[in-house]
Amino acid sequence: MTHLVEHLAMGTLPRLHHEHNAQVDLELTQFTATGRPDQIVAYLDRVCRALADLPVDRADRESGVLAAEDGCAAHPTTGALLSHRYGVQGLGLAPWNGPGPDRIPLDAVRDCAARFFHAGNAVLTLTGPPPPGLRLPLPDGERPDRGSAQPVRVAGSSWQEDAVPGPGLGLHCDLADQGVQLAMAVLQERLRTVARHQRGLSYDVSCDRALSGPGRGDRVIHLDARDGEERQVAELLWQQAVLLAAEGPSAQEVAEEVEAARELFLDPRAVEVELEFAANAELLGWTYRNVADRLDLLDKVTPEQVREAFAGAMDSALLAVPAGTRPAVRRADGTELPEGGCAGNTELPRDGRTFRAPLRDRLTGAAARRARLVLTEEGLWARMPSGVVHHIPFADVVGVEMHTPGRVVFGRDNCVIPVMPELFAGIGPALRAVDEAVPAELRYPASAFTSAD
Ligand SMILES: [Zn+2]
Known part of the structure; x- marks a missing residue:
């Protein structure tokens, strides 16, 4: 629905020669542009006017475009893990198609625009000084209450098959905890070394995150698997995570990841990402820390703190594996990691x-x-x-x-x-x-x- 709102608004723009785009993810809808000051003023004016008076009569055509684009708000593995964690509501809706773009009632589109696309729920970030004549002609509105986190439906650890392209691990944690963040980076590097470079089983290892409320949310790590190697890669992912939780990273590994973060944050091109962070924090109610403060905190994290934070988060570990994969996985204490979902349910009611x-x-x-x-x-x-x-x-x-x-x-x-x-x-x-x-x-x-x- 949000994607349809975005398309309807962008569809009102004339042909523009400067760079411009829009995107929707689980947290934000963003309209972006690069150009001369007068171009930016004109672009923002047009987008805001379109959002204020959405051309819903174009919904038929735009829904066909959405079907052709076939976009998703999150990586399918991240989506599956969120759906296991939260159920099919809120963040857990991420991997589901729902009615499809051609079956969204126009009233629902208008309602979505009225609830979210107004001045009270918008943040503008600029990499230059505000251009002369800047106006954001959006209707007034009240920002939705985002004061509480979405409750989880599955808190403990388990594994589950799903329609995912490769195995993924999801942890429910404090997203501001630098220890868990560093642990995920170390785990990503270890998996790259073992699954890709040593054994040639995977190509890509990625980290992801999703915010469920102020500070809370899920961190995800997922990787692809060569055809027929899904089980091996899933077991490798789980074993590496259990090992990291038990023994922690070396001081050298932590130093490497802190150095990588420093390089990333201090790159002058990172200013747009920093602005997006700050806007995200302002809108979604978490506390933004600037680069210097974040680096200060990272410098103080010890390998033992990383281990402890990660071991705590592993209590909530959900492992998603491609359909038809049955991994043999054990927790650190030797007990079998149970299969989640409906596995084990075999009883039918007698009275039906x-x-x-x-x-x-x-x-x-x-x-x-x-x-x-x-x-x-x-x-x-x-x-x-x-x-x-x-x-x-x-x-x-x-x-x-x-x-x-x-x-x-x-x-x-x-x-x-x-x-x-x-x-x-x-x-x-x-x-x-x-x-x-x-x-x-x-x-x-x-x-x-x-x-x-
Ligand atoms: Zn079921």
Whole structure:
């Protein structure tokens, strides 16, 4: 929705020859430009006027552009880890497509613009003096309250399969803790050395972060894996993290990362990033520290502090692995790292109405013979061919995608239950029950841009 607002605003601009762009991520929507003072004044004026009076009549065309662009607000591995941590709400929405750009109600677009795109929720940063004639003609508005952090749904450590391109590790922590930050940098370097240079299993190792409230959030490290090596890379990632938490980094490793940070912060080209940091802090309610203060703090961090901070954060470690990967991973105390999500759920309720796969499928496939859909007054259960049972209480439904006929039901805890005639026979009563139990505003027609599967 935010991406559509951004596109609608940018779509009003005439052809401009100076550099300009816009982007949306989990935290901010940014409109950026480089040019002469008069060009910047004209650009900001046009963007603000468009946001104040959004041309929603163009939404049809722009939604096609969004589908073609197929952008996402976060790396898919980061998104999956956030969804495991927070459930399918707030930050946890990151990896989900939702209704698709062609099914967003225009009222919702207008409402989004009115809530967020106003003077009370905007910060302008400039790398030069304010140009003469600068105006930001945005409507007045009140900044949304961001005083409390989004609560987590999964606090302890576990691993889980998901639609991720490679393994990733997510830690819930104090984002201002320099110890965890340095530990992630050391871990990144160690993984580069082992997974890439020594064993040739990976190409890219990246760090990421997401803010869940003032100071709190998640740090993520993810890497790609050569085809067929997903399990080995996932185990390597986990083992290296456990090792770092147990033994800590060497003084040399910490010094290297502090030096790398110093180089990065003091690069004159980093001024734009610094300004973005400061704007982000102002808008999202965390405390910005300038470069000198940050370097001072980094210089004081000892290897033991890094170890301690990282070991604490590892209590919340979530490991995401590509579908079909089953890593053998143990915690520092030797206990097995449990599989999260619905693994281990195999019980179906006895009092519900049961639906089976169509007869033809049951005759030809063992998988179809195991599949069950169960409906009770409280919600839906589905037993997959693997034997795992997923459950979505109606109170926890976050969306229903409507097909003709059929419904795909999305639950807050990452379960997806397809109430589809291809999979289950005679589902009329289940469809009616879903439509009765789920509020109309959570039901949307399937996007014309995506196929039913
Ligand atoms: Zn489930």
